[in-house]
Amino acid sequence: KAGVTQTPRYLIKTRGQQVTLSCSPISGHRSVSWYQQTPGQGLQFLFEYFSETQRNKGNFPGRFSGRQFSNSRSEMNVSTLELGDSALYLCASRRDSGNTIYFGEGSWLTVV
Amino acid sequence: GQQLNQSPQSMFIQEGEDVSMNCTSSSIFNTWLWYKQDPGEGPVLLIALYKAGELTSNGRLTAQFGITRKDSFLNISASIPSDVGIYFCAGQLWYGGSQGNLIFGKGTKLSVKP
Numbered sequence: 001k002a003g004v005t006q007t008p009r010y011l012i013k014t015r016g017q018q019v020t021l022s023c024s025p026i027s028g029h030r031s032v033s034w035y036q037q038t039p040g041q042g043l044q045f046l047f048e049y050f051s052e053t054q055r056n057k058g059n060f061p062g063r064f065s066g067r068q069f070s071n072s073r074s075e076m077n078v079s080t081l082e083l084g085d086s087a088l089y090l091c092a093s094r095r096d097s098g099n100t101i102y103f104g105e106g107s108w109l110t111v112v
Numbered sequence: 113g114q115q116l117n118q119s120p121q122s123m124f125i126q127e128g129e130d131v132s133m134n135c136t137s138s139s140i141f142n143t144w145l146w147y148k149q150d151p152g153e154g155p156v157l158l159i160a161l162y163k164a165g166e167l168t169s170n171g172r173l174t175a176q177f178g179i180t181r182k183d184s185f186l187n188i189s190a191s192i193p194s195d196v197g198i199y200f201c202a203g204q205l206w207y208g209g210s211q212g213n214l215i216f217g218k219g220t221k222l223s224v225k226p
Contacts, residue, residue: 004154033213043155043200043216056213090154092214101145101204101214103154 002027004104006091012110018079021107025072025093031055032074033101034066037088046089049074050096078109086111118201118217125191126225133199133220134185141203144177144184145214149198158199159186193224 005024013019025032033048033056045058049068066076072093078085088106118135125131135144143162147155159170161177161184168175174187184201198219205212 006154035214035216042218043202043214045213045215048213058213100157100160102157103147105152105154108152 004091004093004102006089006104006107008107009105010108010110012112013081014112015081015083017081018077019081019109020075020077021089021091021109023074023076023091023093023104025074025091026102028095029093029102030072030096031094032068032072033092033094034074034076035090035092035103036060037090037106038086043090046076081111083111085109116201116203116215116217118220120220121218122221122223124223124225127191127193129191131188131191131195131222132185133201134183135201135203135217136183137203137215138182139203139205139215140181141205141215142181143204144175145202145204146173146175146184146186147200147202149200149219151197155200188222191222191224193226196222196224198222 007022031050034046035043037043047066048056052068063079068074090106092101092103094101116135116137145160146158149155159175164181165179166177172189198221200219201217202214
């Protein structure tokens, strides 16, 4: 059974640009959530999508947005990139009613 | 954002030794999870705990969900070099019947000397 797949794994962007990250959940999982990991702040929740609807949202500015498609695949977008947005962005999925959350390998974003 | 208090921050031990780490919170959680993260990779689930007082093992790993629902610990027995990595605890909150997001500790970095 394939795990959570994230693309791209690594990318470098310039301040002011925007970026889109993609996530394919485990087959059968309808919930997808996104986390940002930095050395200073650790793992921080961004948002969760379930059946194409945003269900929960963390304390991040509006520059961070996401969406989920009918096949449960999800994308997150960060606009007007800042140096502080450099981080590992992790996607996680889970079953409809299960508690266990499984993570992908993450997308490393560097903003220069 | 809200975070759990995880300790110790780092540990440097000899191969074969036992390891213990814990997480505490001022909030009650419905679920406690323990993850391990290797450099450049995403967190991998080790143990999930769903009931207060629950004690669960996974090989050499044992974790417990505290009775107060505000803490959890993870023990690793007879450590080996491949146990090296960062261990995270995570608590999960409920929002009106639906399962909320994970709140993470800052991690315990484990180094094992052969």
